[in-house]
Amino acid sequence: MPKVENWQLGREVEYPYEGARPDDQWAAVFDLNKCIACQTCTLACKTTWTHEEGQEHMFWNNVETKPYGSHPVGWDQRTLDDMGAGEWGDDGTYEGDTIFEAEDVDWDDPENHPQETMQARDDVAGFLPDADDMRYPNLGEDEIAGDTMESISHFDEETHPVWFFYLPRICNHCTYAACAGSCPVPAIYKREEDGVVLIDEESCQAFQQCNEACPYKKAIYNPAESISQKCIGCYTKTEEGKAPQCFENCLGKIRLHGYINPPEEADDSDPMEEPTNPLDFVVHQKELAKPLYPQFGLEPNVYYVPPITAPTDYLTQMFGPGVDDAIDTYRAMRDGDEPELEGLFKLMGSTEWSITAFEIDGDEAVGYYEGDEVGRVPITEPTAERDRYDEDEEVYRLDIT
């Protein structure tokens, strides 16, 4: 039975292929508390990769407002509806169905193999976005959820009664990618060296199974070329040690690029003592960053720091269990009680390099790429204060910090 181990769900899950992990797994942390939806990432990607005819509707990186925004329209809600409700056990095990389990297909039967049926999308929960669904990339932008808003409204609660947050999305380069798992050719593969999931354009025969099977809808059909295309993780940059375009150009410095290990192989070292894998530290040691809709069952590899003011029931649906603890950890970091995290989060966006290790060196955080120092930032920015009255110039200063 081709079951694969999915640590995010705490159990084995159904998948048409055998479980195998790449040598390294491309991964990312996005801090949603810092995203301002400036869309610089979107444009950095679009102008680099998807500016040709047939790619007009294609956003390998998009930023949508949650809960009401989505591109393509309703991608998450419609997939969740199709999967049916699922519960998480107290021990963090997901007890519902993943997209490969929801249709009760016996993946052990060779006749059900995607390369046999050539229509795996029918055997996987989800929907095929049509042209209309791709038409509104900024649907729901800045729309609020919760209570109505008055001009004199003040929020004293930690969870805001009126809320929205921005969700930047790219391909998750899933460990058990549905695009690859559904392709009849198969033209989609996961690179052994870094886990980046790619569509081989030479092999793609436009079966469009991936367009439906990928629940994140990041394998997108190009009608001009009659092939599907997707985010390539800017592997041309990451192979050289550089962070992808959408990371390097992020104004809010919300993104960290690196490589993650499964929990049993995670780096458990202490960044106060020695260079430590930042992905393993944030995701496994601190459990601060969470996968996007882990219940889809694909082990996605972009990890999100949940927005601390949004309702946690919604966040739990989106990021799985542990959101409350993650929010507590983030608040502790902001209060100065998590200096390692504070240092690492200051390093984010401070360098164009991927960060494979970091450590705390006194009052500075240091980032490394394969042993070379690529970033060094103060954990607390030094401040200076000037006199309000400048005796030399005989003027009062309005701005003294």
Add this chain to the structure above:
Amino acid sequence: MTDNTILGGPPSAAGETEEPTPEPEPEPESIDPPGDLETAVHRSRLYSLLSLGFDRPGDDFAAAREDGAYREDLRESAAAIDEDVADAAAAVADALEGADHQALHGQWASLFGVEEGVTVSPYELTYLPGPLMTNVRRLADISGFYEAFGLSIDEGQTDRGDHVCFLTEFLSHLSHREAALRMDGDDEGIEVVVDARRSFLEDHLGRWYWRFADEVGDHDDGDSGFYAALAELLAALVELEVDRLDLDPDWVPDDPEVTEWNEDVFGDTGRGCGGCGVDAGGPGDLEPGPVPDVDPAADADRGSDFDPDVGGDG
């Protein structure tokens, strides 16, 4: 993927070991690049004079005009190339005869200058279909041509690389190189520069020169009609080039409307936000002209004696 895993490399590459290697496509037969030393020299000079003529009139152009060299060189080089081109060049020379500097400068500004909002765009990207977002790669392609031949735009020049002056100057440079290589008998070199000229014309100037000539013809209301004549000369020369080099350029549409999105995907409602490319809308208030390769009746209505379908007699 015999071991039933998604891990691996590109299947198309893996297939090479399992399937017989396809026969390599036969090399296209080497044909001597068309042209000779003399026409290369004259073509180079002609493109160069066109570039000078389409630039904002300055001291160089004034000097070349005043001693009659511009007209003389134009006539001489055009005559060495082709009869139709010679006729077009003669019209330019005639137009120049009565033109004074002030009038030319005023007319240039009225047509191409920012003074009146660039009535006729001298930039290639303006004429291409689709929003600017999808056309920046065309600009990159042009820059790639320049770079491949060790050229770059002068630091002091603020114009974009798709300006007709740069395109013609580049074609002049290629022809100049061709002449030098022909003198050296460097067949391989000749092939390289002629191929580059071929691709550059087919992918760039050859796609839109006729639109440009139409626009200039429609808007040049100066007494001399110099710019309309110069644009006709450019058209005659490029047309001859298209014919002699056996090119098949993908004509730009003659409708200035920007297709903001891929209408196959989005339909009418997908357009109109203008957020990504409204500037690529092309010259405003143009009269729609006929498609270049349609029926002769439409051509007769055009009000221009320029017909991109009729090549030079080569």
